[in-house]
Amino acid sequence: MLGKLLKHEFYATGRLILPVYVCMVLFTVLHWAATSFMPFPFLASGFGSFIVGLLFFFSILSSFAVTVVLFLLVVHRFYATMFKDEGYLTHTLPISVDSLIWGKLIPAVTWIVVSIVLWIPLMFLLHHSLGNMFGWFWGPWGPWWFPSWRDFFAAFTPDMILELLLFFLGMLAFIITAYSALAIGQMAKRFKILSAVVAYFLINSLFLPLIGSIFWEINRQYSDTLAFLVQGVVFYFVLRYILKNRLNLE
Secondary structure: OOOHHHHHHHHHHHHHHHHHHHHHHHHHHHHHHHHOOOOOHHHHHHHHHHHHHHHHHHHHHHHHHHHHHHHHHHHHHHHHHOOOOOOHOOOOOOOOOHHHHHHOOOHHHHHHHHHHHHHHHHHHHHHHHHHHHHHHHHHHHHHOOOHHHHHHHHHHOOHHHHHHHHHHHHHHHHHHHHHHHHHHHHOOOOOOOHHHHHHHHHHHHHHHHHHHHHHHOOOOHHHHHHHHHHHHHHHHHHHHHHHHOOOOOO
């Protein structure tokens, strides 16, 4: 049953985010192609500058749109399908609470990872495009904020791989904490969204520093990450308990 739920969730979320991915890739590649292959006299003309500037604007805009859509996928969709009208159908499915949680969690994490994987090469293309347009300025300053491909792959040391693994687990913990805050907020009789925001703020301002201070004495380098992971595990069971025993659908 989890497989069917994942298939439905990927289909529902993919319809929303895939067009945004296409726009982000299309505008960034077109901007790179324009600055790389169009003759300089055309680029220096008013019309050429307008076209290149427009492509740059839409490539940046689509990148921000991905962030907005990811927020909708991670937060809004979970709330709408679990605690709003659609929740009545969701919670009548012959499936365990754990499967419901992972059926939302896996697609959310997958789309975040896909977004990061897409964003990295597109930012390299954008970096190259800006170098073509403003080489007199970008040459000295570009590498300062964005590395070359060689520097980027050279950074993949065992420590970096460990950092990426911890980042991935931390991302899971972040989403679980957000889901838990939404679950806590839905138990309120009024102002459910506000209650969820307050719950998320209190979790991260009280619980997280407390656990972090404990891990600080054990491993200072990864104390924050470890604390975040423990927080994710704890609030996974909080979320599980609320969905199973304290559900309060609107």
